[in-house]
Amino acid sequence: NAGVMQNPRHxxxxxxxxxxxxxxxxxxxxxxxxxxxxxxxxxxxxxxLQKENIIDESGMxxxxxxxxxxxxGPSILRIQQVVRxxxxxxxxxxxxxxxxxxxxxxxxxxxx
Amino acid sequence: RKxxxxxxxxxNVPEGATVAFNCTYSNSASQSFxxxxxxxxxxxxxxxxxxxxxxxxxxxxxxxxxxxQYISLLIRDSKLSDSATYLCVVNxxxxxxxxxxxxxxxxxVEL
Numbered sequence: 001n002a003g004v005m006q007n008p009r010h011x012x013x014x015x016x017x018x019x020x021x022x023x024x025x026x027x028x029x030x031x032x033x034x035x036x037x038x039x040x041x042x043x044x045x046x047x048x049l050q051k052e053n054i055i056d057e058s059g060m061x062x063x064x065x066x067x068x069x070x071x072x073g074p075s076i077l078r079i080q081q082v083v084r085x086x087x088x089x090x091x092x093x094x095x096x097x098x099x100x101x102x103x104x105x106x107x108x109x110x111x112x
Numbered sequence: 113r114k115x116x117x118x119x120x121x122x123x124n125v126p127e128g129a130t131v132a133f134n135c136t137y138s139n140s141a142s143q144s145f146x147x148x149x150x151x152x153x154x155x156x157x158x159x160x161x162x163x164x165x166x167x168x169x170x171x172x173x174x175x176x177x178x179x180x181q182y183i184s185l186l187i188r189d190s191k192l193s194d195s196a197t198y199l200c201v202v203n204x205x206x207x208x209x210x211x212x213x214x215x216x217x218x219x220x221v222e223l
Contacts, residue, residue: 031209042116042199042215043156048208056208091155095209099144103155 002026004094004104005074012110019079019086021107025094032075033101034067037089049075082111113138116214118200124220129190133217135183135200144203145176147185149196150216156199159185190221 005024013019025032030051035043048056049069060067064082069075079086091106118135125131137145145162160167162174162183173186183200200214 033210035213040215042213043211045210045212048210056210089153097209099209101158101209101211103157105155108153 004029004092004102006090006092006104006107008107009105010108010110012112013082014112015083016081019082019109019111021077021079021090021092021109022074023077023092023094023104024074025092026096026102029094029096029102031095031097032069033093033095034075034077035091035093037091037106039088043091046077079109082109084111087111114214115139115204115212116200116202118214118217120215120217122218122220124222125190127190127192127221127223129221130186130188131190131219132187133185133198133200133219135185135214137181137183137200137202139202139204140178140181141205142181142202143205145183146201146203146211147172147174147183148199148201148213150199151196156213159198187219190219192221192223195219195221 032049034046037043045059047060047067064080066078089106089108093101093103147159148156149159150156162176164176166175171188175184197216197218199216202212
């Protein structure tokens with residue numbers, strides 16, 4: 001039973017480009033969470049999704065950021081027109097319900 | 113005031129020492145409490161949940177004081193492999209399964 005799979009592990013984008021981060025939850029998990037960890041800071045909640053629904057996006061920046069979790073396929077965190085301040089580690093976690101988090105290994109985004 | 117506050121450290125201790133970390137949280141209605149461990153540039157991993165009655169897992173003991181809104185983690189007989197950042201984590205009321213992380217306390221165990 002594979003864990004939470006995130007790809008790519010490392011992503012380099014130039015300012016103004018788009019970044020797409022993928023997260024495949026553990027088998028049987030229908031809840032996905034995205035967190036961002038800026039350098040030297042703690043993890044900050046971004047968004048909580050269930051299949052085809054955004055449940056809580058209170059931590060998402062209002063512009064340029066979007067997330068989806070389609071019926072088929074991985075959850076996608078999309079960042080449009082990236083800026084240097086978007087450079088961070090983005091962690092996805094999944095759970096089967098209201099407890100029992102498992103984190104993926106993260107995607108490290110570097111904006112140059 | 114931050115929702116979860118921790119001393120960032122680093123705590124440099126010799127192998128075999130006992131070390132304690134503290135954490136405070138601001139929302140008295142917080143529901144669930146955890147300690148996570150994060151190794152350099154890796155994902156956080158659950159170390160243990162924290163209960164009001166206190167709980168122990170081998171060399172690790174966690175305590176929760178709801179009245180003082182204070183959480184602690186005690187590590188006995190520390191090993192080199194315990195070197196990591198320890199994250200205090202709280203599940204806020206009405207937050208579903210959304211977790212709020214402290215910035216972490218760095219521990220370095222030395223020979």
